[in-house]
Amino acid sequence: MSDLLRHRPGYALRRAANAMMADLAGRLALIDLRIAEASVLLLVADRADATASDIGRTLDIQRANMVPLLTRLEAAGLIERRPLDGKSQAVLLTPSGRARRAEADAITTAFEADLLARIAPEHRDHLVPALDRLWSHP
Amino acid sequence: MSDLLRHRPGYALRRAANAMMADLAGRLALIDLRIAEASVLLLVADRADATASDIGRTLDIQRANMVPLLTRLEAAGLIERRPLDGKSQAVLLTPSGRARRAEADAITTAFEADLLARIAPEHRDHLVPALDRLWSHP
DNA sequence: GCGGATGGTTATTGACAATAACATTATGCG
DNA sequence: CGCATAATGTTATTGTCAATAACCATCCGC
Numbered sequence: 001m002s003d004l005l006r007h008r009p010g011y012a013l014r015r016a017a018n019a020m021m022a023d024l025a026g027r028l029a030l031i032d033l034r035i036a037e038a039s040v041l042l043l044v045a046d047r048a049d050a051t052a053s054d055i056g057r058t059l060d061i062q063r064a065n066m067v068p069l070l071t072r073l074e075a076a077g078l079i080e081r082r083p084l085d086g087k088s089q090a091v092l093l094t095p096s097g098r099a100r101r102a103e104a105d106a107i108t109t110a111f112e113a114d115l116l117a118r119i120a121p122e123h124r125d126h127l128v129p130a131l132d133r134l135w136s137h138p
Numbered sequence: 139m140s141d142l143l144r145h146r147p148g149y150a151l152r153r154a155a156n157a158m159m160a161d162l163a164g165r166l167a168l169i170d171l172r173i174a175e176a177s178v179l180l181l182v183a184d185r186a187d188a189t190a191s192d193i194g195r196t197l198d199i200q201r202a203n204m205v206p207l208l209t210r211l212e213a214a215g216l217i218e219r220r221p222l223d224g225k226s227q228a229v230l231l232t233p234s235g236r237a238r239r240a241e242a243d244a245i246t247t248a249f250e251a252d253l254l255a256r257i258a259p260e261h262r263d264h265l266v267p268a269l270d271r272l273w274s275h276p
Numbered sequence: 277g278c279g280g281a282t283g284g285t286t287a288t289t290g291a292c293a294a295t296a297a298c299a300t301t302a303t304g305c306g
Numbered sequence: 307c308g309c310a311t312a313a314t315g316t317t318a319t320t321g322t323c324a325a326t327a328a329c330c331a332t333c334c335g336c
Contacts, residue, residue, distance in 0.1 A: 004181060005197075009250050009266050010162055011177065015198065016272035017155030018324085024148055025291085036292070039149065043142060053314060059143075060153065065293065067316060087301045087314050112147050119268045126264035128147050130257045134154035156293085163322085174323070191283055203324065205285060225283050225332040 013134075024111055031103045032076070036061065036069055038108065041078065041101040044091055051088045052081075060135075073097070151272075162249050169241045170214070174199065174207055176246065179216065179239040182229055189226045190219075198273075211235070 005011040021035060028038050039059055044050060056066045070091065073079045078097035081089045093101060116124055143149045159173060166176050177197055182188060194204045208229065211217045216235035219227045231239060254262055 005177065006270065007266060008246065009253055009269075010158055010246065012266050012269040012273075013151075013155050013158055014173070016269040017151050018198075019273040020148055020151055021291095022324090034291070035152070039143065051314080060156075061292090062294065063313095063315070064295080064317080085302075089315080108146065108148065115147055115272065118271045120271065123264040123268040123271075126261040127268045128145060128150050130261040130265045130268075131147075131150040131154040132144065133256045133258065133261075134253065135150075135157040159322095160293090172322070189283075199323090200325065201282095201284070202286080202326080223333075227284080 020115060024108070027107050027111055028104065031100060031107065033100070033104055037073055038104045040069060040073065040091075041093070041097065041104050042108070044079065044093055045098070045101050048092060049084070049090050051084065052091055053088070055091060158253060162246070165245050165249055166242065169238060169245065171238070171242055175211055176242040178207060178211065178229075179231070179235065179242050180246070182217065182231055183236070183239050186230060187222070187228050189222065190229055191226070193229060 025035055028035060033041070036059075040055060043055060043058060047054075052066050052070055053063055055061070056063050061069070070079065070081065074081060077094055078100050080092045080094050080097075082092055083089050116127075119127060163173055166173060171179070174197075178193060181193060181196060185192075190204050190208055191201055193199070194201050199207070208217065208219065212219060215232055216238050218230045218232050218235075220230055221227050254265075257265060
């Protein structure tokens with residue numbers, strides 16, 4: 001019955017992303033992080049001078065949606081906002097944020113290993129390159 | 139800056155699904171359908187005796203969430219609910235629903251062609267099989 | 277016949293994303 | 307330098323999809 005949709009790449013992509021996100025969300029909930037929050041933590045570690053807008057641009061999160069996200073991370077004591085000038089502000093990890101980031105990194109790394117393990121070896125290496133083309137420059 | 143996340147299959151999957159759904163939603167909006175609604179229409183055509191619960195199980199949509207979905211389709215005159223017994227109800231396409239389904243089919247088919255066209259030929263055939271394993275039997 | 281499973285329904289909640297509008301500040305061009 | 311323009315952060319609201327809990331009526335198997 002579901003064969004009609006199963007072979008459709010759009011549908012398969014939607015279902016796969018959905019299942020994946022539910023799994024990952026469950027794992028990240030153990031350290032009280034949502035997926036979007038974890039992605040910010042993972043990204044921020046790199047650059048100490050990244051502004052909220054920078055991060056949003058990289059993660060494709062609208063400026064407006066960054067606000068509650070960063071507010072929540074700040075309230076949890078994981079990040080700190082430091083004004084760069086009168087307009088922009090840098091997002092910095094607190095020590096507690098660095099620790100949480102390490103946990104998130106471990107969780108996501110294990111998660112992605114599990115994810116790849118489910119894919120047949122002959123398909124495995126093609127997944128990321130294929131997906132990349134679907135969002136890199138729409 | 140984004141290289142940290144770009145090679146992560148989970149992140150790539152999320153971003154790709156997101157971009158894909160935004161594109162598809164835009165195309166389906168032209169015929170006043172949302173993605174979930176279109177998937178129901180496409181599925182229902184096959185079986186005239188499919189109940190709401192059946193459809194939900196196949197599409198992995200909770201019973202509770204099927205209600206407003208079907209209500210909206212019914213209000214738009216695209217489907218009809220016919221009681222099978224005192225408990226279950228079959229979901230049937232109206233003539234108008236069949237026409238809309240054909241439009242949705244054309245749109246999604248063209249969409250998926252465009253989607254696959256963006257993927258390098260050597261990766262193309264691996265996408266659906268890889269995705270399939272991520273949701274078929276979690 | 278009866279108890280447990282199933283179908284439909286209501287209501288509520290959560291996560292992520294999009295849009296519009298606004299005030300403030302930075303920037304670059306003339 | 308001054309000023310139009312762009313960029314930043316923010317508030318508020320909306321939409322889509324999904325999950326949960328609770329409820330009642332009905333079907334089904336023993």
